[in-house]
Amino acid sequence: MLTFNDTLKACDRLRGVARRTPVLTSRQFNEQAGCEVYFKAENFQRTGAFKFRGAYNKIASLTEEERRRGILAYSSGNHAQATALASRLFGVPATIVMPHDAPQMKVAATRAYGAEVVFYDRYRENREALGERVCRERGRTLVPPFDNYLVMAGQGTVALELLEDVPELDFLLTPCSGCGLLAGCATVAKHLRPSIRVFGVEPEAGNDTWQSLRKGERVEIAVPRTIADALQTPVGRLTFPIIKELIEDVLLVRDEELIETIRFMLERMKVLIEPSGIAAAAAVRHKKFDFTGCRVGVVLSGGNVDLVKLAGYLKET
Amino acid sequence: MLTFNDTLKACDRLRGVARRTPVLTSRQFNEQAGCEVYFKAENFQRTGAFKFRGAYNKIASLTEEERRRGILAYSSGNHAQATALASRLFGVPATIVMPHDAPQMKVAATRAYGAEVVFYDRYRENREALGERVCRERGRTLVPPFDNYLVMAGQGTVALELLEDVPELDFLLTPCSGCGLLAGCATVAKHLRPSIRVFGVEPEAGNDTWQSLRKGERVEIAVPRTIADALQTPVGRLTFPIIKELIEDVLLVRDEELIETIRFMLERMKVLIEPSGIAAAAAVRHKKFDFTGCRVGVVLSGGNVDLVKLAGYLKET
Numbered sequence: 001m002l003t004f005n006d007t008l009k010a011c012d013r014l015r016g017v018a019r020r021t022p023v024l025t026s027r028q029f030n031e032q033a034g035c036e037v038y039f040k041a042e043n044f045q046r047t048g049a050f051k052f053r054g055a056y057n058k059i060a061s062l063t064e065e066e067r068r069r070g071i072l073a074y075s076s077g078n079h080a081q082a083t084a085l086a087s088r089l090f091g092v093p094a095t096i097v098m099p100h101d102a103p104q105m106k107v108a109a110t111r112a113y114g115a116e117v118v119f120y121d122r123y124r125e126n127r128e129a130l131g132e133r134v135c136r137e138r139g140r141t142l143v144p145p146f147d148n149y150l151v152m153a154g155q156g157t158v159a160l161e162l163l164e165d166v167p168e169l170d171f172l173l174t175p176c177s178g179c180g181l182l183a184g185c186a187t188v189a190k191h192l193r194p195s196i197r198v199f200g201v202e203p204e205a206g207n208d209t210w211q212s213l214r215k216g217e218r219v220e221i222a223v224p225r226t227i228a229d230a231l232q233t234p235v236g237r238l239t240f241p242i243i244k245e246l247i248e249d250v251l252l253v254r255d256e257e258l259i260e261t262i263r264f265m266l267e268r269m270k271v272l273i274e275p276s277g278i279a280a281a282a283a284v285r286h287k288k289f290d291f292t293g294c295r296v297g298v299v300l301s302g303g304n305v306d307l308v309k310l311a312g313y314l315k316e317t
Numbered sequence: 318m319l320t321f322n323d324t325l326k327a328c329d330r331l332r333g334v335a336r337r338t339p340v341l342t343s344r345q346f347n348e349q350a351g352c353e354v355y356f357k358a359e360n361f362q363r364t365g366a367f368k369f370r371g372a373y374n375k376i377a378s379l380t381e382e383e384r385r386r387g388i389l390a391y392s393s394g395n396h397a398q399a400t401a402l403a404s405r406l407f408g409v410p411a412t413i414v415m416p417h418d419a420p421q422m423k424v425a426a427t428r429a430y431g432a433e434v435v436f437y438d439r440y441r442e443n444r445e446a447l448g449e450r451v452c453r454e455r456g457r458t459l460v461p462p463f464d465n466y467l468v469m470a471g472q473g474t475v476a477l478e479l480l481e482d483v484p485e486l487d488f489l490l491t492p493c494s495g496c497g498l499l500a501g502c503a504t505v506a507k508h509l510r511p512s513i514r515v516f517g518v519e520p521e522a523g524n525d526t527w528q529s530l531r532k533g534e535r536v537e538i539a540v541p542r543t544i545a546d547a548l549q550t551p552v553g554r555l556t557f558p559i560i561k562e563l564i565e566d567v568l569l570v571r572d573e574e575l576i577e578t579i580r581f582m583l584e585r586m587k588v589l590i591e592p593s594g595i596a597a598a599a600a601v602r603h604k605k606f607d608f609t610g611c612r613v614g615v616v617l618s619g620g621n622v623d624l625v626k627l628a629g630y631l632k633e634t
Binding site for chain 1: 339360361365422580583584585586587588589590620624625627628629631632
């Protein structure tokens with residue numbers, strides 16, 4: 001189970017280690033969206049995404065023996081870097097299982113933190129099976145990307161900080177994929193402010209969480225084609241019951257809307273957000289729900305973009 | 318004359334109007350540069366550059382009669398937007414004289430603030446003469462981009478805030494062109510911390526301030542070819558004696574070094590800085606002086622880049 005108290009413990013562990021990221025605002029964004037938006041800028045978090053919080057909280061909770069044996073994580077990118085850095089801070093050996101087509105920048109960053117990278121073909125191999133085999137053979141402990149209460153508790157500290165800075169939010173939106181960030185933030189937000197309405201946001205092409213909420217059970221879909229490379233994982237087994245209970249709904253955004261919002265934030269707000277990280281902001285900007293006149297918290301969950309890919313987004317009109 | 322007290326007055330006028338911009342740090346930048354760098358992020362300032370401070374301070378000091386008659390400014394870009402917004406906040410009519418080849422984004426932003434834009438050909442016409450004619454014909458007051466003590470005092474508040482946040486700096490670097498920012502910041506920094514050493518930074522191709530310091534008098538050069546479009550103006554008549562007395566020297570950076578540093582800041586720090594705005598950071602990153610082991614304040618002076626131009630910088634290797 002995930003409790004509010006777990007997130008407070010995570011917050012203690014992360015103090016002085018994770019960055020307290022700033023809350024950004026933009027007059028122009030607000031004017032165009034017709035509401036007051038408070039952006040929690042996790043693109044400024046260590047390793048460039050919120051993932052560091054959950055990975056660190058999990059590794060901080062390992063026994064001495066587990067730390068000695070090392071950890072393993074599988075990730076399409078941000079969780080990899082986060083786990084690699086958190087491991088290094090504890091002196092724990094780390095193996096990261098990554099898809100063969102992961103962005104080069106994310107692979108390089110993971111290795112730069114001293115982790116060993118093992119590749120798999122994500123259209124043919126099962127990363128869970130591969131990960132389990134390595135864990136068994138080498139006695140490593142798995143640091144799951146989302147389906148773990150310690151990981152969710154770490155991600156929940158994003159909402160803890162945001163609501164401390166801006167207590168009177170009417171809404172809270174986060175991108176969602178495995179839904180660790182959404183589950184952690186929803187748990188915190190509904191505890192601190194029961195009247196708040198929480199939404200997840202996912203790409204239209206990868207709307208498995210949206211479908212799952214409608215069906216009342218987890219729906220798995222094929223790996224979706226979207227530029228939001230960190231939002232391609234299905235909702236988790238442990239996260240789903242939590243979000244099902246706590247959130248309002250999932251909103252859907254198109255890739256063009258992600259790109260348009262990346263451009264706006266870069267041009268006007270001077271900050272770089274990755275396609276997956278901007279989903280919640282895109283949902284507000286492209287009015288996927290009527291937030292008129294309300295105070296809306298939006299998590300910008302990461303900023304790791306390949307510059308060559310970014311150049312492509314900037315040239316489109 | 319420019320005094321420290323003038324900057325304190327400017328600071329009072331700007332309170333609650335200008336943004337108190339954050340001070341950024343990057344472990345990786347520090348490791349590679351071999352020193353501790355504190356970045357004052359004026360790219361997050363209103364209108365995307367420090368220029369708002371000086372323009373606002375000047376317009377705030379006009380008489381009622383002068384405000385009624387309106388103001389005029391000439392600028393290659395950032396001073397235009399800054400003056401347009403500051404005028405709008407006071408309800409003062411504004412005419413902005415801009416070069417015919419100014420970035421479209423800057424022209425559009427200036428008009429969006431309600432200012433009238435008048436173009437001139439910067440390779441054939443004299444903007445000062447054009448500006449003076451319009452001022453005479455319409456009774457407008459000129460808001461100079463740098464050669465004015467109220468403008469310099471406004472820009473000096475950048476250093477005032479930075480030294481309040483990080484008092485024990487060994488060095489302070491700002492980009493320089495007309496040298497309003499440099500003169501204002503040097504005045505503040507040397508008053509608050511006499512041991513501090515202040516540098517200006519300009520493009521190698523447009524090294525008129527560097528030449529002027531060596532000759533002991535203002536040297537004018539032809540409009541330099543550089544991507545740093547806000548660093549093409551020669552040092553001012555009023556700013557030169559101030560910087561000549563207070564600063565250590567001017568450091569020179571090449572366009573490739575500006576681009577490399579823009580890429581680093583975007584990829585690693587997730588912030589967008591324009592070529593002119595990144596000059597001081599590029600001087601530290603590319604070791605134009607030995608700052609080893611020191612605490613270095615660096616002004617990131619603006620973030621207004623055309624996204625199409627930016628895409629070009631990102632594709633180069």
